[in-house]
Amino acid sequence: MRPTPSGSSSFRLLSVTLALLISLFSPESEAREFKRIRDISVDCSDALSCDLSTYNAQSELYTVIFRRRASRDAPVELVLGVRETLAPGSEVTMRIDGAEVVRLPVSELSYRAAVYEYIFRGEAEISKLIEYAKTGMDLRVSYRTRGTETVSAFSLSGFIAGLIFMDEVQGRVGREDALYAAAGTPDRDAAPVREITSFSEIPFQIRGHFSDMPSARCGGMDEDRFADLGGFEARTGDSVYLVGLPCGPGGAYNQPFAFWERTGSSFRAVALPVMSAEGPTTSELAWNISWDQERRELTGFFKGRGLGDCGSFDRWIWTERDEGFAFVLVESRVKAECDGDPGGGPDNWPSLWPPE
CATH class of the missing domain: 2.60.40.1880 (Invasion associated locus B (IalB) protein)
Structure with a gap:
């Protein structure tokens, strides 16, 4: 039987009332x-x-x-x-x-x-x-x-x-009371990572390392190749930056990078802890790198050959110490046999550090 007009009106009124109550008390209506x-x-x-x-x-x-x-x-x-x-x-x-x-x-x-x-x-x-x-x-x-x-x-x-x-x-972005992007804070609004793609963009304090002189630490590199690879300067503190740049001509499938800590206008070359067959040591270079700004994490993958089925893989965290920032080695893996089997990728290779 069809409802009477009065019943229809009562039904619509009840529906509207229920919808209003649901909207008032439903979790979706909260500003949380x-x-x-x-x-x-x-x-x-x-x-x-x-x-x-x-x-x-x-x-x-x-x-x-x-x-x-x-x-x-x-x-x-x-x-x-x-x-x-x-x-x-x-x-x-x-x-x-x-x-x-x-x-x-x-x-x-x-x-x-x-x-x-x-x-x-x-x-x-x-x-x-x-x-x-x-x-x-x-x-x-x-x-x-x-x-x-x-x-x-x-x-x-x-x-x-x-x-x-x-x-x-909380509506604080750009204000003085912001916890991160505060107004008037030096460099806070600038990009945290600056790309370096030419010799002229290298800070002048370390540019001599990239000259054509035989004694230059990172010399012998073509500027076009430098531009293709690119380096970076990453802000890692209020006045502290990590600079990572291609260093030397490299090879067909391996490119070394060198690193400096910049504090103001002062630069300090940074070594990287590594594991060898004889034990822990340090290196001035990392190979085929990747930098994660949020994690302050650097990875390096040296390929034993182009196929990538052998070589070494390292992961470091850029960490503040009493004497300044330093790389801390958190993972080191090696696969010596170039047998055509990538072994699930370098993340799954046998571990040198920490010991398995």
């Missing part, structure tokens, strides 16, 4: 923002209070969070998520890529028992930690619970992208 970038998560509430966090499910201290509310003058808070309370009178030490950045007495942390969080509000220490994290890859947090010293490890991969997303959500 979330993004996962590699090992970093950014979660922003309806009020645009944002948590940038890195997570380790296997640890007693299982998350490190940089929390900031949306107001213009809001400071950044450091939040530590724990499963057990920290030992009174102890300290929390935070190291990035092996370098100690901050040491926080537990007495200076506020504990929120309802959510198992410790909160620290020291602006100078948090600012220092963020700056180190921008160029770091590995965060280690040392602490004590129930008299036991413990270390939790966290990845910082994606940290810069997380800061940028947090600034975007």
Whole structure:
């Protein structure tokens, strides 16, 4: 039986009311923002209070969070998520890529028992930690619970992208209170990597290494080949850059690159740690390179022959030390037999470092 007109009107009114209620209470109507970038998560509430966090499910201290509310003058808070309370009178030490950045007495942390969080509000220490994290890859947090010293490890991969997303959500991009792209910050808005494709673009302080003189470290190279290969200058700190340039004529399928650290107008040649059959040593060159700006990661693949079925593969992280930046070897693989079988590619070749 067809509904009466009055019944039809009641049905339409009920439908509109239900649709309105659904739109008001449905999760899709919330302004909440979330993004996962590699090992970093950014979660922003309806009020645009944002948590940038890195997570380790296997640890007693299982998350490190940089929390900031949306107001213009809001400071950044450091939040530590724990499963057990920290030992009174102890300290929390935070190291990035092996370098100690901050040491926080537990007495200076506020504990929120309802959510198992410790909160620290020291602006100078948090600012220092963020700056180190921008160029770091590995965060280690040392602490004590129930008299036991413990270390939790966290990845910082994606940290810069997380800061940028947090600034975007809170409307801080280009402002002085931005965590990454702050207004008036030198070189912050410039491209993080500058391509170098001609001899004239090489900084004059090291250009002599590319001259035609027999004593030139990287001499004997045609400028057209240099342009085809290209080098780079990558910003890796507030005033620190890594310069990587083709060095020497190379061969049919292998091209060496040399590296310098630039701080202001000063240049320092950088060696690369490598493994040999006799043990650890260093090299002035890396071959057939690839640079990952976000990870601060350099890879080199020396081909035993053009087929690429043999040779050596190395991976380094560009890391800040007390005396400056340095390459740290994190992976070295070798396949000596040129047998026509690529063995799944250099990522799967037998490992020299770390030992299998």
